[in-house]
Amino acid sequence: MRIPAALIAALVLAAPPLCAQTTIWTGRSGGYTFSWTSSDIRAFTPARRPAWSARTELSKGAPDARECSEYSARVGVLSVIGTILSYDLSMGWYCEGAAHPSGFREFRAVDVSRPGVEPTLTDWFPAEEVRRALLADDIVGRALGDAGVRTPPARLDELVKLLAGTSTGCEYSFSEDLLSRFAFHHLENGRVAVRLGLSHGCEVLRGRLTQIGILLPIPESLRGALASAATGRGEGFLMSRQRAVSKGRQTAMDLRPRRR
Numbered sequence: 001m002r003i004p005a006a007l008i009a010a011l012v013l014a015a016p017p018l019c020a021q022t023t024i025w026t027g028r029s030g031g032y033t034f035s036w037t038s039s040d041i042r043a044f045t046p047a048r049r050p051a052w053s054a055r056t057e058l059s060k061g062a063p064d065a066r067e068c069s070e071y072s073a074r075v076g077v078l079s080v081i082g083t084i085l086s087y088d089l090s091m092g093w094y095c096e097g098a099a100h101p102s103g104f105r106e107f108r109a110v111d112v113s114r115p116g117v118e119p120t121l122t123d124w125f126p127a128e129e130v131r132r133a134l135l136a137d138d139i140v141g142r143a144l145g146d147a148g149v150r151t152p153p154a155r156l157d158e159l160v161k162l163l164a165g166t167s168t169g170c171e172y173s174f175s176e177d178l179l180s181r182f183a184f185h186h187l188e189n190g191r192v193a194v195r196l197g198l199s200h201g202c203e204v205l206r207g208r209l210t211q212i213g214i215l216l217p218i219p220e221s222l223r224g225a226l227a228s229a230a231t232g233r234g235e236g237f238l239m240s241r242q243r244a245v246s247k248g249r250q251t252a253m254d255l256r257p258r259r260r
């Protein structure tokens with residue numbers, strides 16, 4: 001009897017992995033040790049104590065397993081610069097009473113030396129430099145134009161708040177924590193290219209992510225870490241090397257609490 005190819009593929013996907021965990025990348029940066037595996041992303045202090053875990057962070061507020069048949073995440077590290085780790089997060093869930101599955105995709109950043117404190121670009125870059133860089137982006141300019149804004153706000157916080165209040169349709173949306181959704185991409189003529197992730201604008205396009213790119217002057221506090229990561233042989237890595245580092249692999253997590 002000939003087994004249909006579709007059935008063979010389904011059986012392969014459903015089969016348990018040969019090993020419970022595979023290592024995607026390990027390295028040191030900013031005095032911390034980072035471990036990126038197929039089951040978690042973790043950081044350890046210079047004293048080798050646990051500092052941060054993606055699984056622990058994303059499990060906070062997870063619903064009871066009896067309420068949701070799915071509550072999961074797929075995570076890929078985007079960049080590691082000093083103690084700043086940026087990652088691409090896709091969350092998905094299907095819970096009791098819902099008409100259909102839901103989810104989102106976004107960029108997140110964490111400073112593992114300050115767990116629990118949401119980092120923002122203005123922790124390292126002057127607010128006016130960030131404001132000017134945002135206004136030079138085509139997507140930002142289009143959003144302001146569609147909103148009828150002729151004179152942009154003079155303050156960065158006011159600009160971000162204004163963008164979060166604009167109607168951008170289904171493709172993407174700006175959030176009030178926009179400046180915390182970043183990754184470091186590459187170095188260019190004494191500046192660093194930063195990518196910001198915009199989540200979907202309406203439910204029909206859930207899971208969609210749009211990137212905008214800005215160029216910022218390299219701050220002294222990150223100069224050494226960025227230079228090291230840019231070599232490809234030093235500590236950490238930039239987003240431009242992410243594919244070479246990950247080889248297409250991600251961390252997959254079932255975040256539902258185990259039933260007792």
